[in-house]
Amino acid sequence: MPPSRKSRSVTLSDVAKDAGVSPMTVSRVINGETNVRKQTRERVRASIERLNYSPNISARNLAGARSLRICLLYGNPSSAYLGELLMGVLESAREIGAHVVVERTQADALNLDDLAAQMNRDWDAMIVPAPISDNPGIWRLVEEHRFPAVFLSSAIKPGLATEINIDEYAAAHDLTATLISRGHRRIAFIKGHPDHTAAAGRFDGYKAALREAGLSLDETLVKQGYFTYRSGLDAADELLGLDEPPTAIFAANDDMAAGVLASAARHGLSVPRDLSVAGFDDSPIASTVWPNLTTVRQPVADMAALAVKLAARAVRGRPEDREAETVRFDYEVIGRDSVARPPE
Known part of the structure; x- marks a missing residue:
C-alpha cells in the first residue's frame, strides 16, 4: 500500500519504490530529461499521481539544491567548433555542478514554439553560439x-543579453596583414556562411588589410564557402584553376582551410612552397593536418566555459547579475608551417 500522508510526506524514494525504478530515474522524469524510456516515464508519472507526490519546487530552485539545467543550442556545421564548445561547456558545468543539454537545431529553421516550451519547462538558462x-x-x-x-x-540586440566574443574584423585584418608582410599580393579569401555575422566581420577585415597595403580587391580571388571542409575544397579548386592563381589562400575557418590543403595536393602543389594557406579558429584540425595551419586562435573552449559560469550566475545570483554585459576575449595569430614567402 502507498505510504500514509497522515504520518509523513511522500518522498521521491517512495515514488521510486512504487514505480519499481531508482530514485535517479524518478528525478530524471521530474526534470523532463529525455533519456528515460516512454514506458518507464509513464509508470513513474502514474506513481506520482497515485501517491499525490509534489516535488518541493522552491527547494529545487535553491542554489545547490539541484543541478542547473543549461541548454547549449547548437547549429554550427563545423564539428571541430562543436568539439571546442563541448570541451569548455562540459568542464565548466562539472565544476559548478550544472547539467548540460545539447539541443541541435538549424539557425534558419528554429521551432520557436518548441523552444519557448522548453525554456519554460526544461531549462534554467541557455548558451547560444x-x-x-x-x-x-x-x-x-x-x-x-x-x-x-x-x-x-x-x-x-544591444542590451538583450550577455555576449562573449572576439574582434572578428581585427583578427582577420591581422592575419591578412601577416600574409602581406611575407610578400604575398595575390591573396584569395574563402568566405564563411553568408548568414553568419562572424563571416561578414572576417571578410571585412581581409578587405581592410588589402586597402591599407594599397592592394585592390580582386573579386575573382573571393569565393563563397559555408564553413565546411567540402566548401573549402570546392572553392580552392576554382581558385587554383584560374589562369593566374593566388599565391596565398585565407579561408574563414580551419575546416575550409583543411579543404584547401586537399585541393592543393590534388593540383600537385606543395604547401607552403607553392601555395600558402591560412585558416581561422585554431580548432584541433589546425594542428592535426599537415602542414599545420597558420590561423587565428579564438579561445572557443575558454569562452564557452565562461558562458556557463555567467549563465549560472544569472540564475543563482542577485537581480543585477542578470544585467547584460559584453566580454571580449583576446585573439592571437598563430604562425605555423602552412605559410611562407610566395614562389619566385
Missing part, C-alpha cells in the same frame, strides 16, 4: 520570457 545567435527569433524569445541567456556572438 553562432549561427543561431544571429537569428532575431531567438532574441525575441529571450526578451519576451526574460530568460537567462549568454550569446557567443556579437550579433544580438
Whole structure:
C-alpha cells in the first residue's frame, strides 16, 4: 500500500519504490530529461499521481539544491567548433555542478514554439553560439520570457543579453596583414556562411588589410564557402584553376582551410612552397593536418566555459547579475608551417 500522508510526506524514494525504478530515474522524469524510456516515464508519472507526490519546487530552485539545467543550442556545421564548445561547456558545468543539454537545431529553421516550451519547462538558462545567435527569433524569445541567456556572438540586440566574443574584423585584418608582410599580393579569401555575422566581420577585415597595403580587391580571388571542409575544397579548386592563381589562400575557418590543403595536393602543389594557406579558429584540425595551419586562435573552449559560469550566475545570483554585459576575449595569430614567402 502507498505510504500514509497522515504520518509523513511522500518522498521521491517512495515514488521510486512504487514505480519499481531508482530514485535517479524518478528525478530524471521530474526534470523532463529525455533519456528515460516512454514506458518507464509513464509508470513513474502514474506513481506520482497515485501517491499525490509534489516535488518541493522552491527547494529545487535553491542554489545547490539541484543541478542547473543549461541548454547549449547548437547549429554550427563545423564539428571541430562543436568539439571546442563541448570541451569548455562540459568542464565548466562539472565544476559548478550544472547539467548540460545539447539541443541541435538549424539557425534558419528554429521551432520557436518548441523552444519557448522548453525554456519554460526544461531549462534554467541557455548558451547560444553562432549561427543561431544571429537569428532575431531567438532574441525575441529571450526578451519576451526574460530568460537567462549568454550569446557567443556579437550579433544580438544591444542590451538583450550577455555576449562573449572576439574582434572578428581585427583578427582577420591581422592575419591578412601577416600574409602581406611575407610578400604575398595575390591573396584569395574563402568566405564563411553568408548568414553568419562572424563571416561578414572576417571578410571585412581581409578587405581592410588589402586597402591599407594599397592592394585592390580582386573579386575573382573571393569565393563563397559555408564553413565546411567540402566548401573549402570546392572553392580552392576554382581558385587554383584560374589562369593566374593566388599565391596565398585565407579561408574563414580551419575546416575550409583543411579543404584547401586537399585541393592543393590534388593540383600537385606543395604547401607552403607553392601555395600558402591560412585558416581561422585554431580548432584541433589546425594542428592535426599537415602542414599545420597558420590561423587565428579564438579561445572557443575558454569562452564557452565562461558562458556557463555567467549563465549560472544569472540564475543563482542577485537581480543585477542578470544585467547584460559584453566580454571580449583576446585573439592571437598563430604562425605555423602552412605559410611562407610566395614562389619566385
